[in-house]
Amino acid sequence: MVVWQSQEAEAFVGADGLIDPARLAAATDGASATARHDALHDGVPLSDRSFRLPFADPATTRATLPALSAAMQLLQAAPGQRVLDYGCGNGWLSRLLAQQGLEVTGLDPSQRAIDKGLAFLAVHQPQLAKLVRLSRLDGPRLPLPDQSVDRVIAFQSLHQVADQAALLREMFRVLTEGGIAVLVAEAAGHSRAPGAQARMRAAGLAEHEVPLEDLWQAAREAGFTGGQVLPVMAELAPLDIEAFNRAGSGEPLPGALAASVQQAIGKGTRCISLTRPFGTPDSREIAAAKAEGKPLAALSLTAASIRNERLALTVAVRNLGGHRWLPGGSGPGGVNLGVGRVTEGGTERDYRRVRLSQHEVAPGEALQVEFELDRHNATGWVIDLVAEGVTWFDVPLQIDAAGRIAKAG
Known part of the structure; x- marks a missing residue:
C-alpha cells in the first residue's frame, strides 16, 4: 500500500482553496482508508500522552472534559451496563468507562490502534481486562448481535463517517429497547476549520460535516426517538462575585456570559442523545x-x-x-x-x-x-x-x- 503524501490533497481542493471531504472520501477505497488510519498510530509508544486522555496536557484537558461531562450526563449509564465505544482509537474512553463498572466494547478502523490499546491495558490496567474488549471495525456493519448493548457513545468520531444514516441504523440495531446512543459532534462548518483541513491534508482521511437536522431526520427514520441536544460549555465567561449573585437571584445573565452560552449553542461542540424506544412501552x-x-x-x-x-x-x-x-x-x-x-x-x-x-x-x-x-x-x-x-x-x-x-x- 502506497503511503499517503500530503501533496496528494491538492487533487481535492476546490475553488475556495479548501479540501472537499466528499471528494476525498469518494476517491479512498477501504484498504487505503485502513492503511491511513493505521499510519496515524505508527511509531506511537505506549508512553505517548494520547493514552492519558482526557488528561494528556492542560489544553487538551480543558477542551475534552466539558464534552466528556456532557456526554456522561446524557448517557445515563449504570454499573453493569454494556456500552459500545464507537471509534475508540487506542481505547482511552473505553478504559474510563470500564473504571465506572461498565462492560465496554471498543471498535475502531485501525488494527494498530486496537493492538496498542490492548497492550497499554495489559501493562497499565490489567484489572480492567475483563471489562474491555477492543476490536477492529471492518466496514459499515457493526460486528455485534442485535440488541446486544445498552448504550452507544461516539465521542468525536462521527465526522469520520461518510454514511452517517447507515451508522445510525446499525446503532439502532445493536441497542436494546430503551437503550441510548450519545453522539459527540462538532458544529456546522467543522470540515472547513483550519484544524480539520490540516488533518485531512496530513492523513488523507475525510472529515465530514455532521448536520444536526439531517442527523435527526436519519435517526427518526432508523427508529430513534427522544432526540436531545446538550451544548458543550467549554469556554464560559467567568463572573465576579457580585455579578454571580445577581444572576443567581433571577436577574438576566450578564452580557459576556450570555454571549458565551450563545456561542456554545451556535458554534461549539454538541452532544446528541437518541433513544431506542421500547416495543411495548413499560x-x-x-x-x-x-x-x-x-x-x-x-x-x-x-x-x-x-x-x-x-x-x-x-x-x-x-x-x-x-x-x-x-x-x-x-x-x-x-x-x-x-x-x-x-x-x-x-x-x-x-x-x-x-x-x-x-x-x-x-x-x-x-x-x-x-x-x-x-x-x-x-x-x-x-x-x-x-x-x-x-x-x-x-x-x-x-x-x-x-x-x-x-x-x-
Whole structure:
C-alpha cells in the first residue's frame, strides 16, 4: 500500500482553496482508508500522552472534559451496563468507562490502534481486562448481535463517517429497547476549520460535516426517538462575585456570559442523545401518558375486615393504559401499591409499599392484592400506585380507620 503524501490533497481542493471531504472520501477505497488510519498510530509508544486522555496536557484537558461531562450526563449509564465505544482509537474512553463498572466494547478502523490499546491495558490496567474488549471495525456493519448493548457513545468520531444514516441504523440495531446512543459532534462548518483541513491534508482521511437536522431526520427514520441536544460549555465567561449573585437571584445573565452560552449553542461542540424506544412501552415511560391525561389504572376496595388492631384489605387493581407495569423491586419503573398513613398530624405518604406482583402486569390485566395495616394512631389511609423513581399514578383510594371508602380516584 502506497503511503499517503500530503501533496496528494491538492487533487481535492476546490475553488475556495479548501479540501472537499466528499471528494476525498469518494476517491479512498477501504484498504487505503485502513492503511491511513493505521499510519496515524505508527511509531506511537505506549508512553505517548494520547493514552492519558482526557488528561494528556492542560489544553487538551480543558477542551475534552466539558464534552466528556456532557456526554456522561446524557448517557445515563449504570454499573453493569454494556456500552459500545464507537471509534475508540487506542481505547482511552473505553478504559474510563470500564473504571465506572461498565462492560465496554471498543471498535475502531485501525488494527494498530486496537493492538496498542490492548497492550497499554495489559501493562497499565490489567484489572480492567475483563471489562474491555477492543476490536477492529471492518466496514459499515457493526460486528455485534442485535440488541446486544445498552448504550452507544461516539465521542468525536462521527465526522469520520461518510454514511452517517447507515451508522445510525446499525446503532439502532445493536441497542436494546430503551437503550441510548450519545453522539459527540462538532458544529456546522467543522470540515472547513483550519484544524480539520490540516488533518485531512496530513492523513488523507475525510472529515465530514455532521448536520444536526439531517442527523435527526436519519435517526427518526432508523427508529430513534427522544432526540436531545446538550451544548458543550467549554469556554464560559467567568463572573465576579457580585455579578454571580445577581444572576443567581433571577436577574438576566450578564452580557459576556450570555454571549458565551450563545456561542456554545451556535458554534461549539454538541452532544446528541437518541433513544431506542421500547416495543411495548413499560412503566418507566408512564409519566408522559400521565401528563397527557390518559387513564392509567383503576383501584377499588373489594374486602375489608378488622382483626384486633390490624385492618385486612383486599384491593382490586386494573391496568387501564398501554404500558406494561414492571414488577416492584425490579428497579426504576417497578410498580407497587404505595400506602400513605393519615394521622391527626397529617399524611405520611411513603408509609409503606405493597408488592403488586412478581411478574409484569400487562395492559388490561386485573389482579387483587391482599395485605394488612396497623391501625395504631391511624385515622385512615391513602392508597395509590407508584412507578418507583418515575411518578405516582394519582388514582388514590382513600379509606377511613374502619376500612370504609372515603374517596376513590
